Amino acid sequence: MANNNAQPKKAGIAGLFRHQIMIPIAALMLLVLFNLIADPSFFKITLGSNSDGNPVLNGYLITIIDSGSELAILALGMTLVTAASGGQDISVGAGIAIAGSVLLRVLCGTETSPETLHAPVIVAFLISCLVAMLFGAFNGSLVAFFKIQPMIATLILFTAGRSIAAWINNNQLPNVNEPSFSYYGTYIPGIPIPTPFFIALACFLVTWLLLRFTTLGLYVQSVGINEKTSRLNGLNPELIKLLTYVLLGLCVAIAALIKVSRLQTINYSVIAKDIEMDAILAVALGGNALGGGKFSMSSSILGAYVIQFLTTTLYKFQVKADALPAYKAVVVIILVVMSAPAVREKLSALIKKLRTEKAAAQNS
Template identity: 50%
Template sequence: MKNIKIFKKPLYQYSLFLPIVCLILVLIANLIQTPTFFKITIQNGVLYGYMIDIINRASGLVILAVGMTLVVAASGGTDISVGAVSALAGAVCVATLGTEETYRVPYIVAVLLALLVGIICGVVNGYLVSYMKVQPMVATLILFTAGRGIAQLVTGSFILYVKPEQFGYLGNFMPGIPVPTPCFVALIIVLITFIVLKKTPLGMYIQSVGINSRASRLIGLNSKLIVFLTYVFCGLLAAVAGLISVSRTMSIDANNVGLNSELDAILAVAIGGNSLGGGKFSLLGSVIGAITIQALTTTLYAMHVAADQLPLYKAIVVVIIVSLQSPTLIKWFKSIVPKVYTNSNQAVKEAK
């Protein structure tokens, strides 16, 4: 019988190989540190365990990473305002609902207003980048600095609390459902985005514009509109992440909601094997990258690393992970593997 090949090429040549390996290494580090790391139980009718907590906490970052992936792929730049946009959207939602025992307006109205704020922020960023030709980091730096200030104006520079219990359903658990609600939200967003990109030409258009926008215009693509829409979508997802964040704490603290989340989102895209220069992208890779970052955070907390020292250790590990995915190192690895394989075969033949 002929040998059946499961994979068409060596595993290391697949784009998701290194992101998955990095995630596995981080999970193994967690297991060594905490032997009960993979244990999942049910307490008070909900799932409980380290893995559940990681997936739950990573849900908001997964949502941000999806939007950031498309922005990076289309424009070759990053949106560093997503954290501030999350805070602003959350502030609008909480301020609209009020701090009374009952909502001042229907909950859906406040949610729609928050999502509209995210879309408007995306429109501003997208217009500056695509039509005004402002560098993405410079364009989004405006809302990065001003977004939290606007959120402070909305909240009156106070930490506002929401009293109705139903407000916490989005960021925690729905009654009778043992799985955290953010997991469902993240899964739905990833699936919808994946289906749209795969079942329509939009995914190919984004890659084409990211690789060469001028060539894309010559073949009839509206490259400006495509870049513009990716920023609008990124702003919308930032608002969703902000709603989850304020729902978790039943409050809005404009100084802390989404703080440094833009950096984690960019790192998730990089760890996922995506080029920050634009072009070809992997949505699943970014999702794996987001979970890896959250798992890494859990590892550092288990090692009793202080919260203010966390960014330092995280940066060191991320530099190592990203370096492992550098084109130069991958090219060197690919050149070494065939030689090792050939030498091993030669040694076997000589031994016989």
């Protein structure tokens, strides 16, 4: 009887470890263990005040949930694009530059540093959302209707996007002097937790509700797994792919608001530099198939914060910014190798062999 009870328990534990979210959790545990050993003060959180005298929380963990929030927002859209199209959008960094430039253009008009805003922030944000979604639709059209490989299709905007962003503001760097505009990228007075974290949380909840109470998630997975079969079942693969790119464009606009709000200005060549690689890595670290199909939003979100955890850890130990891509490349190599079908088959065969040998030893 005891053996019968132990068997389902072992099966349940094995099933838990096979769950997709265990990949980013395992990576997170490794980073936590490393920092606990190397410097436990990494996890210290203190209550201080900012330049305006408002109470704010300080510490490396706060930096992670703050700086990782726009990456988490991008990971939401990138997950849908990857699942539906079996490819990735490498233009999100340039898209952030464009959306941020549009946002500042509406707020500042033709002035470089206006004393008062030319339009409410919500109006400027909605216009930047529209522009970002249009560029997302452009990328999606190339992928869905012209059957261009996603990375090649989005290479167009990746190459030209920052020049377009500079052209929007005539190569000027507008500066917003309104203090309340900085709240979106820093702190709301009286709330010690960074605002970007709440924005990311709201985006996750809206996405969860969208996937929970509509058939969008099922359609995206169906198209990503087998486009021809989904068409025979009455779906429109082109429309679904286009929709995922438009949704990613919306995520880009939200991330742009946070990025521009932090500094209240923009640098077209630097803003969101290489963030597209981190967004793709977040999707991969979340255990999502980069070839499309089944996906997990919660795993991608956790993957995004794990990447920021890694970045913050490297900065903590004074690793130069130029060297960061090399460390992330190691993570990419490990993920790609571990997710390769040949490696998975060999690992499964090895585990099966070990279980068989263990069972034979117990019976003897």
